[in-house]
């Protein structure tokens with residue numbers, strides 16, 4: 130019989146002295162939330178959940194109905210069990226302390242409940258991204274500053290991909306494993322053990338419509354990829370852009386590639402598009418654990434000291450040798 134996600138985590142936790150079972154319980158709640166979200170995404174128009182909610186999130190982005198619904202699902206599935214001290218979401222202005230009627234736990238959870246939601250109405254893959262941090266020692270009522278830990282402090286990071294199959298891919302700092310939802314038994318089962326990103330690739334992903342706003346190092350790198358063998362590279366490159374980061378990272382984990390949402394001057398007030406706490410850090414942890422690399426172009430993403438819950442960062446991640454090349458261009462090589 131195939132190993133289920135919960136069985137996998139229980140077995141992994143047995144190797145950690147003093148593990149209390151809290152973490153296993155938390156992951157099991159997250160898994161249930163992802164099953165609920167998969168159901169909503171899967172039913173789509175049949176249950177009237179597509180389209181705009183008519184509201185904006187803290188980032189000034191129009192929320193889809195499913196952004197709001199999936200955020201509620203994540204809160205509801207994770208607030209009651211006593212494993213968390215607080216949560217923070219891309220879709221909420223402030224952190225969400227665990228309500229007083231529930232016991233509090235030792236972990237903090239950050240999440241983007243429905244990443245790539247601009248794709249939802251056109252029936253293209255979307256995902257959920259999450260990251261687990263420890264609540265600082267002695268803090269009973271965490272505030273925003275308790276969340277501002279660099280990515281290197283993450284205990285676990287994962288994503289759910291709602292594609293042709295629904296998957297959860299996660300790391301606890303001991304490699305990356307992928308689980309596929311078997312709808313016949315209602316469980317995620319281990320289908321992609323020890324995922325590994327090849328160091329070399331001939332595939333890049335970037336939103337080319339932003340080209341005129343990029344900095345010179347990214348201009349140079351992409352120009353070289355486009356020219357391929359005619360421009361000094363040893364191979365020709367292919368390009369993909371799904372506009373769903375989860376689908377993009379999953380492709381890279383499966384067959385390699387480089388993904389970039391770099392700094393651009395389109396809106397100089399923003400350091401990038403993607404959010405450090407909900408997107409960049411968890412994806413960087415996963416990518417590094419699979420043998421890839423992740424950088425802003427100037428710094429390892431997981432070493433960025435967060436200063437704000439909703440801050441944005443440039444993201445360049447994927448196959449190690451290509452990421453290192455782009456980083457090299459940023460340092461003038």
Ligand code: AHM
Nearest residue numbers: 243244245246247336372373374375
């Ligand atoms: P979202 O969290 O509002 O969905 O935004 C994040 C998404 C990523 O999944 C994707 O890589 C990027 O935005 C696509 O941006 P663009 O539409 O500029 O190509």
Ligand code: MG
Nearest residue numbers: 241244245408
């Ligand atoms: Mg997002």
